[in-house]
Amino acid sequence: MLRTHKITPWLYLTPMLLVLLFAFAYPLISIFNFSTRRIRGASGPFIGLENYRQVFKDNVFHEAVSHNLILLLAVPIMVIISILVAVVLYERVTGWRVYRSTLFIPYILAVPVIGVVFSNLLQLNGILNETLRNFGLGGVALDWIGNPRMTLWSVMGVIIWREVGFGIVLFLARLLSINEELIDAGKVDGANWWQRLWYVIIPQLRSVIEFYVVISVITILAWIFSYIYTISRGGPGNATQIMELYIFNFAFRNQLPGIASAVAVILFLVTLVLIVPIVRYRSGSELEEMA
Amino acid sequence: MSSDGTMRSGRSQRYLASLWKHTFLIVGVVLVLMPLYFTLITAFKTQENYSLDKSGFPNPIYTGNIETALRGGRFFMWFKNSVILAGGSVLLSTAVSALAAFAFARMRFRFRNTLLAVVTALMIIPPVVMLIPLFLLLTVMNMTSTYWGAILVYAGLVTPFSVYMLTNFFKTIPFEIVESALLDGASSFDILVKILMPLSGPAVVTMIVVNMLWVWNDLLVALVLLPQDDLRPLMVGITVFGSRYNSDVPVAMMGMLMASIPMLLLYLFGQRYFIQGLVAGAVKG
Numbered sequence: 001m002l003r004t005h006k007i008t009p010w011l012y013l014t015p016m017l018l019v020l021l022f023a024f025a026y027p028l029i030s031i032f033n034f035s036t037r038r039i040r041g042a043s044g045p046f047i048g049l050e051n052y053r054q055v056f057k058d059n060v061f062h063e064a065v066s067h068n069l070i071l072l073l074a075v076p077i078m079v080i081i082s083i084l085v086a087v088v089l090y091e092r093v094t095g096w097r098v099y100r101s102t103l104f105i106p107y108i109l110a111v112p113v114i115g116v117v118f119s120n121l122l123q124l125n126g127i128l129n130e131t132l133r134n135f136g137l138g139g140v141a142l143d144w145i146g147n148p149r150m151t152l153w154s155v156m157g158v159i160i161w162r163e164v165g166f167g168i169v170l171f172l173a174r175l176l177s178i179n180e181e182l183i184d185a186g187k188v189d190g191a192n193w194w195q196r197l198w199y200v201i202i203p204q205l206r207s208v209i210e211f212y213v214v215i216s217v218i219t220i221l222a223w224i225f226s227y228i229y230t231i232s233r234g235g236p237g238n239a240t241q242i243m244e245l246y247i248f249n250f251a252f253r254n255q256l257p258g259i260a261s262a263v264a265v266i267l268f269l270v271t272l273v274l275i276v277p278i279v280r281y282r283s284g285s286e287l288e289e290m291a
Numbered sequence: 292m293s294s295d296g297t298m299r300s301g302r303s304q305r306y307l308a309s310l311w312k313h314t315f316l317i318v319g320v321v322l323v324l325m326p327l328y329f330t331l332i333t334a335f336k337t338q339e340n341y342s343l344d345k346s347g348f349p350n351p352i353y354t355g356n357i358e359t360a361l362r363g364g365r366f367f368m369w370f371k372n373s374v375i376l377a378g379g380s381v382l383l384s385t386a387v388s389a390l391a392a393f394a395f396a397r398m399r400f401r402f403r404n405t406l407l408a409v410v411t412a413l414m415i416i417p418p419v420v421m422l423i424p425l426f427l428l429l430t431v432m433n434m435t436s437t438y439w440g441a442i443l444v445y446a447g448l449v450t451p452f453s454v455y456m457l458t459n460f461f462k463t464i465p466f467e468i469v470e471s472a473l474l475d476g477a478s479s480f481d482i483l484v485k486i487l488m489p490l491s492g493p494a495v496v497t498m499i500v501v502n503m504l505w506v507w508n509d510l511l512v513a514l515v516l517l518p519q520d521d522l523r524p525l526m527v528g529i530t531v532f533g534s535r536y537n538s539d540v541p542v543a544m545m546g547m548l549m550a551s552i553p554m555l556l557l558y559l560f561g562q563r564y565f566i567q568g569l570v571a572g573a574v575k576g
Contacts, residue, residue: 001397001399002398009399009403012393012394012479013390015390015391016388016450019384020451023444023447024447026424026428027423030427042430042431091312099316099320101562103319103320103323105324105327108555108558110507113551116533117326117329117544125345166570173570222417222420225511230530244419248514248515251423252426257423257427268420271416275416
């Protein structure tokens with residue numbers, strides 16, 4: 001540690017504090033305030049919890065929440081796929097680096113680009129269905145994003161397609177950083193591949209798996225606006241309405257920022273609950289580092 | 292005889308296992324590449340070629356979609372806007388974060404750990420939560436539809452990650468190096484600029500890549516803060532573009548292809564920064 005004047009650290013921190021005050025502190029305080037007012041323009045009269053009452057009464061909001069919850073099914077699927085792939089790559093199959101780089105490509109592509117591409121591919125007479133028909137699979141050439149019963153599942157597929165790459169790289173990085181002997185020990189006592197996966201590797205990955213689950217849950221609850229906006233705009237009807245789009249529409253389309261702020265507060269509180277395990281995980285890994 | 296037999300079965304078993312693994316991975320690779328392949332072949336088809344044969348190879352290879360997509364120069368304008376926004380916000384955030392990270396990593400002060408934990412936690416709060424007050428605030432300040440307003444917001448949103456990453460990296464630089472500079476009479480600011488930053492090269496590059504990617508790929512913030520067409524960044528532009536060329540799929544796909552090329556090229560050459568950077572928040576090193 002540097003020996004400094006008492007005030008010096010705060011001089012170094014001031015610019016960051018100003019930026020964070022502007023981008024986080026002020027907005028987070030304001031949404032609580034806005035959510036209790038009938039906002040017209042930049043402010044409005046205090047109306048207590050009326051906005052929340054409106055939101056909880058609104059069927060569209062119920063749909064939005066239930067869609068976010070249904071999409072959470074993607075999380076276990078992504079966890080399973082990425083563990084399996086990471087473990088296979090870890091066993092150094094020939095060309096594992098090439099596999100890793102390829103499987104990571106979707107994650108570096110921009111979500112809006114992916115959304116527009118898939119919204120074209122998945123049309124009723126789009127490329128995917130045309131290809132399926134050519135292979136005599138016309139029976140599964142469904143109306144992926146036109147049929148309200150299908151659209152949410154299609155969006156989930158696209159989300160998995162992109163986000164799973166992150167899980168793979170994350171788990172692989174963790175595997176590469178732990179002691180190889182620990183994993184090889186399983187080989188000696190004759191455990192088969194699945195037993196080793198279950199009894200040796202997964203316990204080793206536990207904390208990263210927890211971290212990935214929490215990150216993915218947050219992503220699905222609060223970071224998928226771009227997918228929905230580019231693939232379906234929440235439609236057909238409200239078939240893919242989600243909380244973020246609900247906030248966006250109420251704040252910037254319907255000009256009702258009070259209602260939108262109430263939902264923003266709800267979303268913020270949900271992420272706040274989920275942040276706790278992440279901070280704990282991070283400080284845990286820092287302790288390890290010091291040891 | 293018998294030992295030869297077990298050896299052979301061991302080898303063939305291993306061969307079988309690796310065959311399974313490769314099959315599994317190849318299925319994954321096909322699933323990943325299929326949409327990209329479709330985008331590529333469609334981008335080089337004429338409208339007519341596309342409607343007659345959607346899944347086949349373009350025949351002939353048609354490059355006219357490039358021209359159509361670039362017509363009017365709006366593509367380049369969006370691209371330029373994205374460069375300004377990503378460049379400006381990353382520059383601002385890096386400067387601010389380097390100063391703060393220096394204090395977190397190398398100085399003693401009250402509430403240090405609490406403050407760092409709070410800053411780190413901010414990383415996870417979704418931007419949609421902050422957007423309404425930010426929009427109203429910028430409106431009052433007459434800064435919506437300006438580069439500066441958006442740059443400030445983006446810089447703010449990526450700063451928690453930058454601080455987290457630089458703090459962790461500064462901590463790994465041996466204190467002896469800093470000490471010897473102190474003996475030479477360097478000030479604390481000299482130490483940051485002349486020693487810590489240059490030694491943190493790879494970490495800084497990684498952080499910049501991740502932040503650039505974040506700002507470059509954002510749709511939501513830009514949609515709200517930069518509604519004017521001549522200020523739109525690429526992601527908002529292509530979303531509009533995609534719906535405009537709804538009926539001309541080949542042109543839309545060419546647009547998507549061109550919008551992805553810069554990132555794909557960067558990934559090709561700077562892969563390790565992408566991979567390291569994007570897992571940096573989770574796995575140390």
